[in-house]
Amino acid sequence: MENGTIIRTTDLVKIYPMGEQSITALQDVNLTFGRGEFAGLVGPSGSGKTTLLNILGSLDAPTRGSAEVLGLRVEALPHKKAAELRNRHIGFIFQTFNLLPVYTVFENVEFPLLLLGMATAARRKAVMDALEWVHLADRAKSRPNQLSGGQSQRVAIARAVVKKPELVLADEPTANLDAENSHHILHTMENINRELRTTFLFSTHDDKVIGHLRRKITLVDGRVAKDEPGAGR
Amino acid sequence: MIRFLLKGILRDRGRSLFPLLVVTAGVFLTVAFYGYILGMMNNMIRSNANLRHGHVKVMTRAYAQDIAQVPNELALTGVAALSDELRTSYPDLDWVARIPFGGLLDVPDDEGETRIQAPVAGLAVDLRTSGGPEPGLLGLAKILVRGRMPRVPGELLMSDELARKLGLDIGGKATLITTTMAGSLAMANFTVAGTIRFGIRAMDRTGLIADLADLRRALDMDDAAGEVLGLFKDGIYRSDQAAAVLRSFEGRYAGRQGEFLPAMQTLAEQPGMDIIIGRMRYATSAIVFIFLLAMSLVMWNAGLVGTLRRYGEFGLRLAIGEAKGHVYRTMLAESLLIGVLGSTAGTVLGLSLSWYLQVHGIDVSSIMKNITFLMDTVLHSKITPLSFVIGFIPGLLASLIGTAIAGRTIYKRQTARLFKELES
Ligand SMILES: Nc1ncnc2c1ncn2[C@@H]1O[C@H](COP(=O)(O)OP(=O)(O)O)[C@@H](O)[C@H]1O
Ligand SMILES: [Mg+2]
Numbered sequence: 001m002e003n004g005t006i007i008r009t010t011d012l013v014k015i016y017p018m019g020e021q022s023i024t025a026l027q028d029v030n031l032t033f034g035r036g037e038f039a040g041l042v043g044p045s046g047s048g049k050t051t052l053l054n055i056l057g058s059l060d061a062p063t064r065g066s067a068e069v070l071g072l073r074v075e076a077l078p079h080k081k082a083a084e085l086r087n088r089h090i091g092f093i094f095q096t097f098n099l100l101p102v103y104t105v106f107e108n109v110e111f112p113l114l115l116l117g118m119a120t121a122a123r124r125k126a127v128m129d130a131l132e133w134v135h136l137a138d139r140a141k142s143r144p145n146q147l148s149g150g151q152s153q154r155v156a157i158a159r160a161v162v163k164k165p166e167l168v169l170a171d172e173p174t175a176n177l178d179a180e181n182s183h184h185i186l187h188t189m190e191n192i193n194r195e196l197r198t199t200f201l202f203s204t205h206d207d208k209v210i211g212h213l214r215r216k217i218t219l220v221d222g223r224v225a226k227d228e229p230g231a232g233r
Numbered sequence: 234m235i236r237f238l239l240k241g242i243l244r245d246r247g248r249s250l251f252p253l254l255v256v257t258a259g260v261f262l263t264v265a266f267y268g269y270i271l272g273m274m275n276n277m278i279r280s281n282a283n284l285r286h287g288h289v290k291v292m293t294r295a296y297a298q299d300i301a302q303v304p305n306e307l308a309l310t311g312v313a314a315l316s317d318e319l320r321t322s323y324p325d326l327d328w329v330a331r332i333p334f335g336g337l338l339d340v341p342d343d344e345g346e347t348r349i350q351a352p353v354a355g356l357a358v359d360l361r362t363s364g365g366p367e368p369g370l371l372g373l374a375k376i377l378v379r380g381r382m383p384r385v386p387g388e389l390l391m392s393d394e395l396a397r398k399l400g401l402d403i404g405g406k407a408t409l410i411t412t413t414m415a416g417s418l419a420m421a422n423f424t425v426a427g428t429i430r431f432g433i434r435a436m437d438r439t440g441l442i443a444d445l446a447d448l449r450r451a452l453d454m455d456d457a458a459g460e461v462l463g464l465f466k467d468g469i470y471r472s473d474q475a476a477a478v479l480r481s482f483e484g485r486y487a488g489r490q491g492e493f494l495p496a497m498q499t500l501a502e503q504p505g506m507d508i509i510i511g512r513m514r515y516a517t518s519a520i521v522f523i524f525l526l527a528m529s530l531v532m533w534n535a536g537l538v539g540t541l542r543r544y545g546e547f548g549l550r551l552a553i554g555e556a557k558g559h560v561y562r563t564m565l566a567e568s569l570l571i572g573v574l575g576s577t578a579g580t581v582l583g584l585s586l587s588w589y590l591q592v593h594g595i596d597v598s599s600i601m602k603n604i605t606f607l608m609d610t611v612l613h614s615k616i617t618p619l620s621f622v623i624g625f626i627p628g629l630l631a632s633l634i635g636t637a638i639a640g641r642t643i644y645k646r647q648t649a650r651l652f653k654e655l656e657s
Contacts (some may be wrong), residue, residue, distance in 0.1 A: 061551060079557050087554025094552075097545045102244040107237065114234050159553070210284050 006167060006199050007033040007056060007080060012065035012161060014051050014222070025051040026191065029121025029224040035166070037185075038193050039201035042210055043219035049203035052219070053169045056201070058082035058088055059114070070166060081095040087115050098156035105131070106140040109159045116163060120139040130162035131155075134188050150181030161192050167199045174206050182208045190232075238563055248539060248567070254255050254577045255535040255634050259528040260579025260624035261586075265614070266524055267623050268587030270517050272613035277513065278470050278500065283370040286503050287462025288326065289478055291315070292362060293304055295492035300504070301352075303333045305452060305459055309495060310459045319463065323478055326465055327366050330458035332448050337439075340392030340399050349399055353409070355389075355441030356453035357448035370464070371442070373429065379403055380427030380634040388426035389443040392436065396428045403427065409441075413453040421451035472643030475499040521623070529631040536568060536635020540642075546642055561640050569629075570635035581623055 023046045033039060041049040054060035055067055058074040067074050070089050077085065079232075088094075099108050102125040109130055113123045131137040133153035145151055153173060160168050170189070174182040186209060193200050202209060210216060213230035242249045292300065296307040311313065311328050320330045335354050342348040351503050358367040360383050368374065373382060380403040391401065401407060405425045414420045423443065431437050449455055465471065465593040482497045500506065508627070547560055591614045 035429070056551065081555055083551070083556035083559075086552065087552075088555075092552045094549075100241070100546055100549060102248075103237075106239070111550075115235055115554055130376050134236060 001049070004034045005032055006035050006037075006070060007031070007201070008068045009052075009056075010066045010068075012055065012067055012200055013063050014048070014055065014060070015063045018129040026055075029222070031217065031224065031227070033199060035199055036193065036197045036199045037215060038190065038213060039215035040096050040204055040209060040213040040230070041217050041219055042203075042205055042213075043204060043225075047219040049219055050171055051222075053171050053201065053203050056167075056168050057084055057092060087112065088163070089166045091163070091165040091168040093153070093156045093160050093168065093173045095172040095175045098159075099152055101144050103143075105136060105142050105144070105147070105155050108144070108155060109162050109174055112137075112159060112163050126162055127158075130158040130177065133161070133192060134158045134185075148181075149176050150178075150184065153171065153177060153181070153185055154188065157188060157192075161196070161198060163196065164196055167201065170200065170202045172204055172206070173202065174204065174209055182206065186212045238567065242567055242570070247291045247542065248611070249571065250306055250505060252532075252539055252568075252571045253536050253578075256572060256628050257579040257582070258627035259532050259631070261582045262577045262579075263521075263525060263528055263627065264580055264583025265586045265626035266621055267521055268547060268583065268590065268614035268616055268620055271522060271615035271617060271620075272590060274513050274517065275469075275615050276613055280591025281506075282464060282468075282470055282500055283372075286498075286500050287329075287460075287464050288475050288500050289463040289482075290361070290460065290498050290500075290503070291319070291461040291463070291482075291495050292498070293493045294496045296495050298492075298500060303335050303459065303478050305332065305334060305412075305454065307493070308332070308414060308454060308457045308459045308487045309461065310457045310493075312456050312461060315495065316461060319461065319482075323463065324388040325474075325476070326478070327464040329359065329365075329370070330445065330461050331366060332445060332452070332454065333461045334411060334443075334448060334452065336409050336460075339410055340401060341406070343382055350509055351395065351399060352437070352439055353441050354439045355409075355443055355448075357445045359446075360372035360442070360444045361386075362447065373442070375431045376431065378428045378430050380425065382387070383426040386444070386447055386468045387424055388421060389441055389447070389526065391425050391442075392440040393428035393430050394455055395435045395439060395441075396425060401425050409451065411452065413451075414457060415453055419451050419453070421447070429493050456540070470500055472499065472501055474589075475501070524561050524628075525623075525627050529627050533635035533638075534627065537639040540564065540636060540639030542640070552645075557643055564636050565633065568632045571627040572632035575630050575632070576625040579624045579628060580621065584616060584620060585621060587614040587616050591616055 009029050012026055016023045017023055029052065035063055041047060041052060049107055049127070051060065056060050056069055057075065058069070058077055062075050071084065072081070074082065074085070100111070103111070104178040109127045110123060110206045115127060118126070128140070129139055131140055134157050136151060136154055136158065139147065139151065143226060144155070147155065154175075156173075160170075168189075173185065179186070189200055190212065192198055202213070204210065210230065212232040214230055214232040216226070216230040218226040244398050291309065293307050293309055296304055296309070297309065301406065316328050316330060319326070326391070333356050335352070338351050338353045339347055340349045358371065360364050360367060368382065373390065374513050377390075383389055396405070403425055407423055407425070407520075409421050409423060429442065445458070465474070477498060479497045479499050485495075486494050501510065537597075550560055551557065594613050
């Protein structure tokens with residue numbers, strides 16, 4: 001993988017068997033992403049966006065083809081190695097169910113660092129820094145059910161970036177948010193992208209998000225229909 | 234990391250309190266139930282000892298051979314001396330002489346002619362020595378239906394059912410026709426002092442309880458008795474001690490010939506007892522096993538449900554980068570913790586209840602109607618070494634296995650699917 005390339009998919013196919021029939025979620029997807037990109041997969045519901053993100057995040061395996069992420073072929077990774085890849089290098093943000101409800105904001109953000117075995121003092125600092133980025137340092141002791149939807153999503157961002165990963169995969173991060181909150185978290189992510197050179201890959205069909213993308217890839221029925229520069233800066 | 238997980242357990246009641254309560258309750262019920270069953274078995278042995286056999290029974294060798302026929306012509310003689318000797322040699326036991334007897338009961342009309350006759354089977358015991366053990370051993374005060382205890386010679390207790398059938402009231406008179414020890418015809422007049430309910434069909438149809446002195450006179454059995462029973466003073470049958478008494482007693486007559494020499498039998502040796510004990514053991518194991526199975530299923534299910542409702546959490550943890558094996562191991566550790574705590578609590582509670590019942594018992598006679606001979610009006614329990622593990626181990630295993638099986642889905646399923654199930 002040449003320098004600066006962080007993701008490369010080659011003839012990626014994902015077919016879900018559904019009884020006698022099967023659903024082709026991804027069909028011959030060939031995409032390359034460089035370090036520091038702020039890109040999005042757009043397309044209608046069911047076009048394969050989540051499936052692609054899950055494969056890139058090694059949460060799911062492709063049926064055929066290959067996906068290289070940070071130099072590793074995720075389709076061939078054993079469980080343990082895949083967990084390590086996610087743990088060290090990838091941050092996830094989901095549409096819902098992002099936070100563990102029994103833990104405080106602080107503890108939710110702390111969790112990936114516990115998995116990394118980081119020392120207590122360094123961990124505290126990293127968590128508080130991440131919460132500062134998303135302007136939620138004052139809510140460190142709150143529980144998720146005491147937060148608004150926008151605040152919860154910002155905590156999810158803090159958790160995704162607290163370990164300073166190379167790659168953040170965000171699956172419809174604004175789907176449940178109003179316009180103001182959507183712009184707010186996108187600004188947050190743009191800042192992190194700029195300051196830490198973290199690569200962001202979104203899936204979305206939300207125009208508010210699309211306006212911030214610097215690269216826009218349109219999926220239709222599992223195929224890449226368009227790959228064009230976006231309006232974002 | 235461990236602290237992090239502990240926080241999660243403590244804060245999520247669905248993860249801690251609910252499974253803990255299920256395990257505690259299941260283990261408690263198992264332990265208490267097991268103790269109660271053993272207590273019941275003990276009570277059955279106690280009734281058998283008090284009513285029929287004692288902990289050991291002395292008879293003549295010939296009587297023992299033919300015991301089902303109640304052969305009073307083969308009864309022991311010189312009973313006073315024998316009893317004294319037994320009391321001196323084996324002071325741990327109470328010794329009582331009894332005469333089981335059979336015969337015909339003849340109820341006369343006003344003219345003294347026979348109105349009705351019925352076969353009877355009775356037990357003659359010492360009712361009139363004040364402070365004697367017999368009324369207590371037979372629980373006569375509890376099973377008295379009408380009338381009172383016999384006080385003067387010629388009074389007896391009769392099954393209430395038999396008395397009604399014969400049209401006898403309290404104070405009614407009847408003649409017992411039977412054979413003397415020598416084999417000649419014997420007739421003796423009796424007055425019904427009270428009626429009792431045995432609660433055993435055969436005995437309710439034909440049963441009498443008479444005074445030993447009256448029967449001795451009627452049957453020409455002066456200083457004789459069919460049986461001399463020995464009962465440990467604390468009322469508990471201990472087979473090894475009973476066997477030791479037996480060996481020592483039989484030793485005195487070893488090598489001597491004569492079918493009228495005394496012979497001893499322990500409670501466990503009485504004909505049919507091995508079968509009864511075997512059946513009781515079998516029934517106990519079966520009941521306990523079914524109970525355990527049901528409890529295990531409940532606890533196992535609790536483990537399954539607990540895991541299913543956490544799919545979202547597991548999916549998220551996997552996405553954040555926790556390895557599947559680690560998630561699985563933490564689940565097992567959690568269920569082990571819950572299992573140990575719950576099983577300990579349940580065992581302690583179950584043993585406490587059993588211990589209370591074993592030492593004090595709970596008298597339920599006030600809330601029971603129609604108390605009978607065999608019915609125990611005091612709930613008892615018994616603790617054995619097995620009581621300590623009979624609930625603990627299944628409690629632990631059930632919660633562990635339930636979680637282990639539920640957790641396997643984490644491996645089977647694609648991680649992405651764990652999320653899919655949540656999104657719907
Ligand atoms: N686990 C699955 N089993 C079967 N079909 C699935 C599964 N996940 C996704 N699909 C199907 O694959 C297609 C793409 O789904 P998805 O990637 O979720 O699309 P998007 O995120 O763009 O809405 C859809 O037709 C969807 O129904
Ligand atoms: Mg989707």
